[in-house]
Amino acid sequence: MLADQQILRIPGPTPIPPSVQRAMAQPMIGHRGQSTSDLLARIRPKLKRVFGTEQEVIILTGSGTAGLETAVVNAVAPGEEVLVIVTGAFGDRFVKICKAYQIPTHVLQVEWGKALDPELVKVFLQEHPGITAVFSTYCETSTGVLNPIQQLAAAIKEVSEALVIVDGVSCVGGVETKMDGWGIDILVTGSQKAFMLPAGLSFVAASERAWRKIEANPQPRFYLDLKSHRNNLEKNTTPFTPALSILFGLEQALELMEEEGLEEVYSRHTLMMKMTRAAFAAHGIPLLTAEADASPTVTAVKPADFDAEAFRKVMKAEFGISMAGGQQQLTGQIFRIGHMGYCSAADVLQIVSAIEIGLMKIGKMIELGKGTGAAQQVYLDERVGQQ
Amino acid sequence: MLADQQILRIPGPTPIPPSVQRAMAQPMIGHRGQSTSDLLARIRPKLKRVFGTEQEVIILTGSGTAGLETAVVNAVAPGEEVLVIVTGAFGDRFVKICKAYQIPTHVLQVEWGKALDPELVKVFLQEHPGITAVFSTYCETSTGVLNPIQQLAAAIKEVSEALVIVDGVSCVGGVETKMDGWGIDILVTGSQKAFMLPAGLSFVAASERAWRKIEANPQPRFYLDLKSHRNNLEKNTTPFTPALSILFGLEQALELMEEEGLEEVYSRHTLMMKMTRAAFAAHGIPLLTAEADASPTVTAVKPADFDAEAFRKVMKAEFGISMAGGQQQLTGQIFRIGHMGYCSAADVLQIVSAIEIGLMKIGKMIELGKGTGAAQQVYLDERVGQQ
Numbered sequence: 001m002l003a004d005q006q007i008l009r010i011p012g013p014t015p016i017p018p019s020v021q022r023a024m025a026q027p028m029i030g031h032r033g034q035s036t037s038d039l040l041a042r043i044r045p046k047l048k049r050v051f052g053t054e055q056e057v058i059i060l061t062g063s064g065t066a067g068l069e070t071a072v073v074n075a076v077a078p079g080e081e082v083l084v085i086v087t088g089a090f091g092d093r094f095v096k097i098c099k100a101y102q103i104p105t106h107v108l109q110v111e112w113g114k115a116l117d118p119e120l121v122k123v124f125l126q127e128h129p130g131i132t133a134v135f136s137t138y139c140e141t142s143t144g145v146l147n148p149i150q151q152l153a154a155a156i157k158e159v160s161e162a163l164v165i166v167d168g169v170s171c172v173g174g175v176e177t178k179m180d181g182w183g184i185d186i187l188v189t190g191s192q193k194a195f196m197l198p199a200g201l202s203f204v205a206a207s208e209r210a211w212r213k214i215e216a217n218p219q220p221r222f223y224l225d226l227k228s229h230r231n232n233l234e235k236n237t238t239p240f241t242p243a244l245s246i247l248f249g250l251e252q253a254l255e256l257m258e259e260e261g262l263e264e265v266y267s268r269h270t271l272m273m274k275m276t277r278a279a280f281a282a283h284g285i286p287l288l289t290a291e292a293d294a295s296p297t298v299t300a301v302k303p304a305d306f307d308a309e310a311f312r313k314v315m316k317a318e319f320g321i322s323m324a325g326g327q328q329q330l331t332g333q334i335f336r337i338g339h340m341g342y343c344s345a346a347d348v349l350q351i352v353s354a355i356e357i358g359l360m361k362i363g364k365m366i367e368l369g370k371g372t373g374a375a376q377q378v379y380l381d382e383r384v385g386q387q
Numbered sequence: 388m389l390a391d392q393q394i395l396r397i398p399g400p401t402p403i404p405p406s407v408q409r410a411m412a413q414p415m416i417g418h419r420g421q422s423t424s425d426l427l428a429r430i431r432p433k434l435k436r437v438f439g440t441e442q443e444v445i446i447l448t449g450s451g452t453a454g455l456e457t458a459v460v461n462a463v464a465p466g467e468e469v470l471v472i473v474t475g476a477f478g479d480r481f482v483k484i485c486k487a488y489q490i491p492t493h494v495l496q497v498e499w500g501k502a503l504d505p506e507l508v509k510v511f512l513q514e515h516p517g518i519t520a521v522f523s524t525y526c527e528t529s530t531g532v533l534n535p536i537q538q539l540a541a542a543i544k545e546v547s548e549a550l551v552i553v554d555g556v557s558c559v560g561g562v563e564t565k566m567d568g569w570g571i572d573i574l575v576t577g578s579q580k581a582f583m584l585p586a587g588l589s590f591v592a593a594s595e596r597a598w599r600k601i602e603a604n605p606q607p608r609f610y611l612d613l614k615s616h617r618n619n620l621e622k623n624t625t626p627f628t629p630a631l632s633i634l635f636g637l638e639q640a641l642e643l644m645e646e647e648g649l650e651e652v653y654s655r656h657t658l659m660m661k662m663t664r665a666a667f668a669a670h671g672i673p674l675l676t677a678e679a680d681a682s683p684t685v686t687a688v689k690p691a692d693f694d695a696e697a698f699r700k701v702m703k704a705e706f707g708i709s710m711a712g713g714q715q716q717l718t719g720q721i722f723r724i725g726h727m728g729y730c731s732a733a734d735v736l737q738i739v740s741a742i743e744i745g746l747m748k749i750g751k752m753i754e755l756g757k758g759t760g761a762a763q764q765v766y767l768d769e770r771v772g773q774q
Binding site: 001002003004005007017018019020025256257259260268318319320321342343344345346347349350352353354356357360361367368369370371372373374375376377379380383384 | 647731760
């Protein structure tokens with residue numbers, strides 16, 4: 001195998017574009033100087049466009065989980081009860097955080113691999129009028145499900161005053177997100193997925209209504225206090241030392257997204273999802289998630305007649321291709337392919353064609369080229385027809 | 388198209404491995420200090436292994452052409468006549484250099500796309516006993532031909548004392564080369580091909596017999612004087628300031644080649660050639676070069692029913708994939724795919740599957756996946772059977 005080649009196709013961290021890598025290699029600067037202020041001033045409006053919000057998008061130095069905890073400690077006052085909709089391992093993380101803070105937590109379990117049903121949430125909220133916040137996951141990384149957040153937010157608002165809090169870690173930046181337009185109250189994401197950066201930054205925005213709650217919330221917090229972050233960011237600074245290298249990279253990553261065009265970024269992700277799904281469908285290999293519930297950023301495959309873990313090992317050994325396995329109850333049952341961020345249709349062709357060799361290698365007899373051909377056909381149908 | 392993605396599949400410069408890129412980003416050092424001496428001491432034995440020689444491999448700061456001119460000015464004394472075997476644009480470059488020095492130059496033209504025939508060279512030398520040096524090209528980059536250098540050297544030595552001078556720019560490091568074993572007198576290569584580096588270094592080695600000629604040669608030269616380079620390199624230094632960053636990278640590139648194993652590097656290149664050729668053969672698309680004459684590092688395709696230049700444009704626009712066009716008399720008639728250096732079977736799968744989309748895009752109706760399937764089958768036959 002070619003030394004020094006790693007083809008990273010896990011659903012985050014994702015590959016880093018060369019120009020972002022170069023940007024991150026800039027010499028270090030002082031975080032209290034004018035250069036950092038100028039950098040933050042340039043980043044702020046661009047981040048808002050990706051979130052689809054007029055609100056300030058707070059930049060925390062921390063990984064996605066820090067962002068999720070930030071949502072909890074800022075939006076939930078002591079004694080309040082909340083609902084967490086769990087569609088996979090990352091929904092479950094919200095439950096763990098809420099429990100760590102001894103928050104009375106209702107859990108709505110959805111079968112892993114399926115999207116949540118906003119109508120069921122509505123019914124649950126009608127039965128539990130004391131709930132003040134509903135936590136959900138936009139893309140459930142562990143299953144490749146994209147939950148219908150727009151419909152969820154609308155359903156919640158029909159019956160409740162509860163805040164709509166969304167973990168967008170593994171899709172915001174790769175999937176259209178209209179925080180203001182859809183009525184999301186708190187939206188969280190991380191740097192290491194569709195933002196094409198290393199892990200280390202988490203982004204959190206809150207609606208006006210959420211800000212009122214946050215300002216009045218007596219829940220103790222310091223590093224994760226959104227108020228102090230907003231007060232500072234409005235003056236183009238941060239309350240604590242930020243991960244400056246990743247900020248350098250963030251500016252360039254946002255630049256790349258705008259250069260391509262956000263609509264085109266989203267359509268590329270949808271194309272990659274369709275190509276990936278078509279390749280497996282052509283061989284009759286089951287996917288965990290139905291087409292309607294599928295995320296443009298990650299695809300989970302649930303093989304019926306070969307071992308997911310053995311297959312992942314072959315792909316790594318043969319081609320240096322990293323794919324993710326299943327988490328928690330799906331361990332050993334699925335493998336997951338990340339196709340987000342710095343990933344193109346050509347990269348999907350590489351993966352699906354290498355996968356056909358991997359399948360033969362572990363003894364699953366398939367017609368070579370058939371899955372690749374199906375992915376190619378999707379590309380032609382979606383892209384070439386357009387022009 | 389994904390911003391900042393360039394898929395470089397021209398036959399040089401070739402992609403640079405990340406660890407080589409990092410090595411080149413090391414802080415600059417003085418070229419007369421101990422660190423540079425230590426670096427050269429570590430590089431020297433490794434370069435010899437790639438060349439297949441016990442002789443010193445001189446490191447020139449210059450591109451491949453500087454190396455070719457070095458061969459000419461060191462090996463040919465004023466008034467001597469030489470033979471250049473021209474199998475393409477790079478054979479032609481030797482002719483231009485010899486003419487610039489007003490060297491009486493015989494030219495043996497071989498049809499572009501075909502390999503030279505050692506027997507014809509033997510006959511030519513018998514008819515022209517005054518020839519003191521024979522210039523040839525190992526891999527002719529412009530056509531994708533790998534000339535039979537071992538057989539050529541043997542044939543020349545049967546009938547002549549002429550030095551065997553070989554341009555190995557686009558294959559040494561990717562194709563087995565036994566300079567000493569095969570009787571090559573001067574071998575030249577460059578950094579930007581199978582060595583996985585930027586252009587800027589050229590490597591030249593000479594046999595004992597060539598050194599005797601070089602030492603006695605009154606031809607004026609200064610920067611390209613091999614004697615001064617050898618005298619310095621034996622003391623782990625260089626006569627002039629070397630391109631130090633590329634030397635940093637060279638050490639790491641040689642390290643990667645040894646990590647993979649030279650035999651495996653060569654077998655990977657042969658595999659990539661076979662996969663690429665099989666993909667086109669599956670669609671009945673003609674290749675410029677017959678299987679027996681084909682280079683493991685570059686494949687030239689000569690389409691019968693579509694426009695090579697239009698196709699290259701589509702591949703660039705659609706996927707950011709760069710392929711090379713034809714040179715000189717082959718302009719517009721062929722396109723060339725580089726598969727050397729930092730390039731893997733997975734990269735070939737990417738190219739051949741993207742090409743199938745590109746073919747459809749320019750209106751050549753093919754069966755999608757068929758070429759990819761043929762390349763996959765080659766991989767399975769060559770690799771998976773082995774294990």
